[in-house]
Amino acid sequence: MTRRKRDNRTAFFFILPWLIGFICFTCFPVGFMVRTSLTNRKLNGLSKFVGLANYRNMLKSSTFLNSLKVTIMFTIIMVIVTTIWAIIMALLLNRKQRLNGIFQFCYFLPSVIPSVALAYAFRTIFGKDAGLLNGLLGFFRGAPVSINWLYDKHTVYLVVFFITLFTYNTGQMMLIFRSGLSDVPAELYEASDLDGATNTQKFFSITLPMISPLVLFNAVNGCISALNGSFALLYPLTGESGDPNGKTQVLSLLIYKEAFSNMKVGYACALSVALFILAALFGIAIFAISKKTVYYEN
Amino acid sequence: MKKRMLAILLSCAMVASLPISAAAVSADDAADEVTITTWNEVNPDDSLNMYKQAEAATGVKVNVTVIPETDYSSKLNQMVATQDSSADIMIVWENDIRNFAEVGGIDALDDYMTDSTIDTSDFIDAVAVLADGLGGTYGLPWCAATEVLYYNKDLFDAAGIEYPTNDWAYEDFKAAAEKLTADGVYGCALPNLQTWWAGIGGAGDQIYDPESGELVIGDGAVSFITDCKDMVDKGIMPEPSSDTTDLFAAGKAAMAWQGSWMIGTYGDTLGFGWDIASLPTNKVKYNTLHTGFYTLNANSKNKEAAWKVIEYLMSEEGQTINSKSSGNPSALKTIAAEGAWKVESAADIISNWDAMTDSLEAGIFGYTCLPSGVTGDAVSKFNSALLGECTPEEAVEQASQYAAETIGY
Structure with missing residues (x-):
């Protein structure tokens, strides 16, 4: 056996644990999900092949169509909001100043709190009659304030997107941007100083192009996180029906509701396939946009 | 060679751990x-x-x-x-x-x-x-378990209103709720996930059809949602919100429709006089068992x-x-x-224990026979109507449509 073959075999054995995990815990569930989506399987195990009936029913359901609209809107805005916020935080932390480590710790701390606990805490803050924020606003106004933050269609998105700024995903983005910023060559800034560039010009002409691969990476990650991770944030905040009136019912909430409250596992699997396709489409769209906008040095 | 051995061992350990952990779970009782x-x-x-x-x-x-x-x-x-x-x-x-x-x-x-x-x-x-x-x-x-009306005796006394009885009519309830409403006190708490259905059933809807297993709501639901919306608009009932405070227990709601199991929870801990009565009778006497x-x-x-x-x-x-x-x-x-259900902690507080037996006789199994996703979705729609996000008619139509999509799947 040649050395090359021996090395290949060794490498294969090293990736084998991952490969077993991938087959058992990724490929098999995905295959099972697709197969189950073609049945009317209930949570109690009853199952019959129904072909594409679940998909036909899904496309006719106003609940699904509303959920799809909410999911797309929620994902796009969440990616934009969290990415911009993470860049701003990273830029602030990149400035040379005292106690930088403490600021970074403080900004990152809420990100390590589990999303569910974070959501419950914010639910208390944004309560109508007993909420901390309304209490505070009432104190400054000198009269009671009772804004129904989470049940008013005009304020619910504002609150939800504000809370996403404190999730783990945004904190992680901030750290990645921070490390990227420190790799931008200082000579570029020195040269631009000589040319008399303003801070805004430096940001858009040097900083942003240099960290654009990281923006792409974070946008893809943020997108997947918004599609899948939104459940942990929205379920405690607005419930499985996505109050008010389905305005926050993203697909992950609907999947949970159909599978575990209505026991319609087959239908929930069809919804999961739709979510899978949506995630793929978002990924393709981001990579398509990135071809024109991302700058690679080499 | 050592690296290869290590890789083989890792793979074997991973595969072997699966049946071992499964065996541990299925230990005989x-x-x-x-x-x-x-x-x-x-x-x-x-x-x-x-x-x-x-x-x-x-x-x-x-x-x-x-x-x-x-x-x-x-x-x-x-x-x-x-x-x-x-x-x-x-x-x-x-x-x-x-x-x-x-x-x-x-x-x-x-x-x-x-x-x-x-x-x-x-x-x-x-x-x-x-x-x-x-x-x-x-x-x-x-x-x-049944559903009953809880009322704050101190607030009734202060307003000079007679206590509710087991044959109270729905109109009596609405009139009392309006009179009891004062600054910082609601006449009645909002119906909860359970008692929305008591109100709708009382307004004449069948709710659950045992033959077909379907949700059956219509005019009764529209009428009860309209009443609640009217009470919310007048400040007699609170708006649906994310607050989880029990307004009745906090002394901020003079009445509340709730399950009988709350008697044991409240017991002698509320700090004000309270009692129970059967839910007021609208078109029919109704509560869910x-x-x-x-x-x-x-x-x-x-x-x-x-x-x-x-x-x-x-x-x-x-x-x-x-x-x-x-x-x-x-x-x-x-x-x-x-x-024996007259719980000790509330024995000296409740005088109208007959409300329990009266409710038990009137009670039927209704919404509890439906999937919780369907009833939860419907209540979410009813609450949306109270907030003016949709009309009561639209809320009932949307809830019925979702139920039809779900039941019989």
Whole structure:
């Protein structure tokens, strides 16, 4: 056996644990999900092949169509909001100043709190009659304030997107941007100083192009996180029906509701396939946009 | 060579760990030991802990698995689907018992009951109706909880209004709620997930059709939602919100429609005088009964021991302890008549205990027989109508449409 073959075999054995995990815990569930989506399987195990009936029913359901609209809107805005916020935080932390480590710790701390606990805490803050924020606003106004933050269609998105700024995903983005910023060559800034560039010009002409691969990476990650991770944030905040009136019912909430409250596992699997396709489409769209906008040095 | 050996060992260890962990999970239960699933925390007082008392009476060790209420039904469904044998007795909800019987997840109890002292003819009528069409007795009701009107006597006294009675009309309720509304105090709390259905049923809708298993709402629902919206607009009821405060317990709502199980929770802890009455009668006298059924897991390895425990829990002693602990009456009429459900902590507070028996007689199994996703979605729509996001008619239409998509799947 040649050395090359021996090395290949060794490498294969090293990736084998991952490969077993991938087959058992990724490929098999995905295959099972697709197969189950073609049945009317209930949570109690009853199952019959129904072909594409679940998909036909899904496309006719106003609940699904509303959920799809909410999911797309929620994902796009969440990616934009969290990415911009993470860049701003990273830029602030990149400035040379005292106690930088403490600021970074403080900004990152809420990100390590589990999303569910974070959501419950914010639910208390944004309560109508007993909420901390309304209490505070009432104190400054000198009269009671009772804004129904989470049940008013005009304020619910504002609150939800504000809370996403404190999730783990945004904190992680901030750290990645921070490390990227420190790799931008200082000579570029020195040269631009000589040319008399303003801070805004430096940001858009040097900083942003240099960290654009990281923006792409974070946008893809943020997108997947918004599609899948939104459940942990929205379920405690607005419930499985996505109050008010389905305005926050993203697909992950609907999947949970159909599978575990209505026991319609087959239908929930069809919804999961739709979510899978949506995630793929978002990924393709981001990579398509990135071809024109991302700058690679080499 | 060492690297290759390490890689092989890692792979082998991973594969080997799967059957080892599976074997650990499926360890055999002891012969005279059974496990029961429930959503209620066990009473810390041993004399009111029916499972401890069952152990003493039957000699069978009883392990209690408490599953949070929000996940209870789905966990049991998963256990039935996977033929799990970790629980011998499952307390099954109204909306699940038929499905579980149909897929063979639970055993018929008829053979066990031939030599039993449990008198099924003594069950309240609603239980007998619910069991119709199952082709046998698959479960025995652990209790029969009702819904009642809770009122703050101090606020009624201050407003100079007479206390509610069990024959109060719905119009009496609305008029009193309006008079009781004051700065910082609502006349009545918003209906909750359970009592929305009592209001709709009282307004004349059937809610649950046992023949088709469908949600049946229409004019009654529109009428009750319209009334609630009117009360919300006038500040008599609070707006739906994310607040989780119990306004009645906080003294900020003069009345509340709630389940009878809240009697034990409130007890003597509220700091103001309170009492109960039957829910006010609109077009019909209506409240929803709530129960769970003791069932035998078809995959149990200890069925005889499990039956002994069920038999004790359904006995006069077991039912009496349950009533004293939970405040819920027994579904067996002769045992309920003895009044063990008059919980001690509220014995000196409540004077109108007749409200319980009156509600029990008027109660039927309604929305609890429907999937929780359907009823939860409907309540979300009703709340949206109160917020002006849609009209009552649209809310009812959307809820009915979603129910039609879901039920009969």
